[in-house]
Amino acid sequence: MHLDPQSFRDLDPGSRVLMGPGPSDVPARVLQAMSAPCIGHLDPYFLALMDETQQLLRFLFQTENELTIPVSGTGSAGMEACFVNLVEPGDEVVVCVNGVFGTRMTDIVGRLGAKLTRLDFEWGRAVDPEAVRSAIQGKAPKLVAVVHAETSTGVCTPLEDLSKIAHDAGALFLVDAVTSLAGMEVAVDTRGIDAVYSGTQKCLSCPPGLSPISLSPAALKALDSRKTPVVSWYLDMSMVRNYWGGDRKYHHTAPINMIYGLREALRIVAEEGLEARFARHRLNHLALVAGIEAMGLSMLVPEAERLPMLNTVRIPEGADDAKVRGSLLRQFGIEIGGGLGDLAGKVWRVGLMGHASSPRNVCLFLAALKTVLRDGGVKVGAGALEAAAQAYSR
Amino acid sequence: MHLDPQSFRDLDPGSRVLMGPGPSDVPARVLQAMSAPCIGHLDPYFLALMDETQQLLRFLFQTENELTIPVSGTGSAGMEACFVNLVEPGDEVVVCVNGVFGTRMTDIVGRLGAKLTRLDFEWGRAVDPEAVRSAIQGKAPKLVAVVHAETSTGVCTPLEDLSKIAHDAGALFLVDAVTSLAGMEVAVDTRGIDAVYSGTQKCLSCPPGLSPISLSPAALKALDSRKTPVVSWYLDMSMVRNYWGGDRKYHHTAPINMIYGLREALRIVAEEGLEARFARHRLNHLALVAGIEAMGLSMLVPEAERLPMLNTVRIPEGADDAKVRGSLLRQFGIEIGGGLGDLAGKVWRVGLMGHASSPRNVCLFLAALKTVLRDGGVKVGAGALEAAAQAYSR
Numbered sequence: 001m002h003l004d005p006q007s008f009r010d011l012d013p014g015s016r017v018l019m020g021p022g023p024s025d026v027p028a029r030v031l032q033a034m035s036a037p038c039i040g041h042l043d044p045y046f047l048a049l050m051d052e053t054q055q056l057l058r059f060l061f062q063t064e065n066e067l068t069i070p071v072s073g074t075g076s077a078g079m080e081a082c083f084v085n086l087v088e089p090g091d092e093v094v095v096c097v098n099g100v101f102g103t104r105m106t107d108i109v110g111r112l113g114a115k116l117t118r119l120d121f122e123w124g125r126a127v128d129p130e131a132v133r134s135a136i137q138g139k140a141p142k143l144v145a146v147v148h149a150e151t152s153t154g155v156c157t158p159l160e161d162l163s164k165i166a167h168d169a170g171a172l173f174l175v176d177a178v179t180s181l182a183g184m185e186v187a188v189d190t191r192g193i194d195a196v197y198s199g200t201q202k203c204l205s206c207p208p209g210l211s212p213i214s215l216s217p218a219a220l221k222a223l224d225s226r227k228t229p230v231v232s233w234y235l236d237m238s239m240v241r242n243y244w245g246g247d248r249k250y251h252h253t254a255p256i257n258m259i260y261g262l263r264e265a266l267r268i269v270a271e272e273g274l275e276a277r278f279a280r281h282r283l284n285h286l287a288l289v290a291g292i293e294a295m296g297l298s299m300l301v302p303e304a305e306r307l308p309m310l311n312t313v314r315i316p317e318g319a320d321d322a323k324v325r326g327s328l329l330r331q332f333g334i335e336i337g338g339g340l341g342d343l344a345g346k347v348w349r350v351g352l353m354g355h356a357s358s359p360r361n362v363c364l365f366l367a368a369l370k371t372v373l374r375d376g377g378v379k380v381g382a383g384a385l386e387a388a389a390q391a392y393s394r
Numbered sequence: 395m396h397l398d399p400q401s402f403r404d405l406d407p408g409s410r411v412l413m414g415p416g417p418s419d420v421p422a423r424v425l426q427a428m429s430a431p432c433i434g435h436l437d438p439y440f441l442a443l444m445d446e447t448q449q450l451l452r453f454l455f456q457t458e459n460e461l462t463i464p465v466s467g468t469g470s471a472g473m474e475a476c477f478v479n480l481v482e483p484g485d486e487v488v489v490c491v492n493g494v495f496g497t498r499m500t501d502i503v504g505r506l507g508a509k510l511t512r513l514d515f516e517w518g519r520a521v522d523p524e525a526v527r528s529a530i531q532g533k534a535p536k537l538v539a540v541v542h543a544e545t546s547t548g549v550c551t552p553l554e555d556l557s558k559i560a561h562d563a564g565a566l567f568l569v570d571a572v573t574s575l576a577g578m579e580v581a582v583d584t585r586g587i588d589a590v591y592s593g594t595q596k597c598l599s600c601p602p603g604l605s606p607i608s609l610s611p612a613a614l615k616a617l618d619s620r621k622t623p624v625v626s627w628y629l630d631m632s633m634v635r636n637y638w639g640g641d642r643k644y645h646h647t648a649p650i651n652m653i654y655g656l657r658e659a660l661r662i663v664a665e666e667g668l669e670a671r672f673a674r675h676r677l678n679h680l681a682l683v684a685g686i687e688a689m690g691l692s693m694l695v696p697e698a699e700r701l702p703m704l705n706t707v708r709i710p711e712g713a714d715d716a717k718v719r720g721s722l723l724r725q726f727g728i729e730i731g732g733g734l735g736d737l738a739g740k741v742w743r744v745g746l747m748g749h750a751s752s753p754r755n756v757c758l759f760l761a762a763l764k765t766v767l768r769d770g771g772v773k774v775g776a777g778a779l780e781a782a783a784q785a786y787s788r
Contacts, residue, residue: 111624112625207651208647209466231626252470255468267399
């Protein structure tokens with residue numbers, strides 16, 4: 001088989017402004033950490049880094065959970081890891097669905113042979129705890145699952161009531177924090193979350209490739225008392241925990257350099273502090289919304305249910321979805337996301353995640369969007385930048 | 395929860411000479427590629443990189459298989475991906491076991507509810523095709539699986555006869571090429587391999603984190619005619635292929651920067667050429683063995699069954715396994731591996747993989763091992779370096 005090595009050019013992705021649903025812009029410190037020399041997965045230096053990474057993850061998740069580790073795969077691997085370890089065939093599982101990622105949960109649960117109760121809510125609205133309470137009345141689910149920050153719609157579902165409802169029903173409470181972690185409070189312990197997973201490429205601003213997860217003592221007890229083996233060897237936490245825990249028993253080779261990057265991203269989070277980081281995400285979100293509304297565009301999600309890091313903007317009449325996104329990318333290097341599922345062609349998803357949540361990006365995006373929309377003949381209100389500036393000066 | 399960010403030092407793993415069972419030393423070009431700016435998983439530039447990565451992987455696997463992609467996980471995720479896509483509950487699966495990784499295959503097959511036929515062979519010897527032929531006589535297995543290069547023992551099992559035996563029985567032929575790929579011929583198409591997986595951290599000399607796999611048209615047919623869904627959503631190739639294939643349908647976020655690294659590692663392989671690369675691995679292996687034997691040590695595996703990239707050396711009498719490996723690492727920065735399972739404490743596993751397969755490393759290791767053994771009071775023959783030099787000048 002012939003192949004000309006010269007036909008593959010030197011890598012040069014150029015630079016982007018990543019304001020889509022993830023990945024987000026990665027700071028130079030993280031990229032540099034990832035390019036440090038690879039060492040062995042049982043090297044004493046690496047074992048120490050693993051301990052530090054777990055410590056930093058516990059800080060970020062706000063938990064004392066011993067099993068708090070990065071799964072060796074992207075966010076969806078973390079989702080699968082949580083379900084596959086906690087669900088056995090025949091188990092009753094309740095999944096709240098208000099977007100793509102809740103739907104994905106039901107797909108995974110279905111494959112595991114569980115008895116699925118799927119509770120559907122409007123896409124673009126939060127899950128209604130009272131509806132969940134009545135739906136599970138009289139049932140004895142093993143698990144109640146919800147997406148904290150629906151990346152497909154920009155909706156935040158508050159966790160406190162749902163946690164209580166799940167526990168009152170004797171169930172474990174499982175949360176998707178892929179997009180929320182490091183951009184808003186997840187607070188695993190105070191909110192009684194039993195299983196949670198996230199991704200590195202959202203508000204952590206690390207490249208995609210790892211999925212931080214945390215399991216509570218109650219979740220570990222469920223794992224320990226399984227009657228059937230975990231169907232996935234790769235994600236079987238009853239084995240993986242022995243590598244991350246005290247006895248360092250080899251399971252699979254850890255993704256060394258990705259963990260370098262994650263640790264550096266977590267150091268950056270710790271240096272900023274959680275409260276400051278969450279406040280920054282909130283402020284940039286408010287400025288963006290002020291600008292968007294000044295332009296005469298509107299948000300999909302009611303104000304009280306909006307995420308700070310993922311903003312769904314309704315596509316204004318007359319605008320060509322693909323053309324606008326293409327122009328933003330080509331002319332300004334800005335990536336934003338299109339809608340998924342029923343929301344395709346109806347919304348844009350504008351991320352302000354982690355390192356990318358900055359006044360610079362808010363102003364750049366507002367200016368760029370205005371230019372592109374006007375070039376496309378769409379009427380746009382004036383004063384977007386001023387409105388954003390006002391939000392900052394409040 | 396309090397945490398002092400200052401207690402986490404700047405990353406500085408120092409430098410190692412990675413001569414264990416993997417990861418192997420990663421060339422600077424690959425590390426640099428990994429530190430390029432992260433871009434979106436649907437960015438036109440990244441989509442083009444995906445195509446190139448697939449082209450380069452097909453070249454390396456020596457296959458025309460359309461589904462030739464990196465799975466978003468380490469080598470064991472590739473193992474799981476192959477089995478989980480091709481095996482349904484009740485299917486008959488034959489696994490040849492002559493080490494840790496064949497054993498791992500049986501573990502995975504068991505979890506899938508398949509009817510497992512486990513054929514055991516001596517650890518440290520190749521699988522005997524005739525034994526496989528008689529064992530499966532009268533059976534109708536869906537799959538026959540074997541490890542090409544057993545990383546736990548240093549044994550190479552030739553594939554041609556087993557491929558014929560599998561196909562004669564109407565089965566698919568599945569091969570673990572984690573350690574062999576890019577260090578010796580795998581030749582997927584000429585050897586009739588239907589499913590194959592590898593890892594990036596062995597002879598590809600890329601950090602761990604991805605698992606290149608390839609599925610033949612016959613394997614895809616088996617996937618397409620499944621009666622039950624693939625139990626893993628994350629590894630379901632009936633969906634993943636739509637992202638890597640023509641219609642670019644989003645499945646999970648690809649590990650962007652890891653793919654940058656893999657592509658660069660594949661470019662390096664293509665520039666060297668497969669034949670030259672395999673010859674280099676073979677030559678350095680012969681030189682190492684010559685030196686080892688000149689020191690009076692012996693190899694675990696009979697000459698004809700040895701792998702070029704993973705050398706199992708019997709631990710000489712009087713040598714303290716852990717102390718010797720510890721001294722090699724502390725004094726010389728050299729990582730080698732200990733034995734696994736029954737071979738723990740009996741052998742050292744010395745890797746000469748990819749970038750790390752070099753005369754420099756062979757000479758350094760021989761000199762270092764001699765020093766460390768003598769320091770530990772073990773008698774060692776003279777002339778190891780001369781013997782290695784002779785192998786090179788032949």
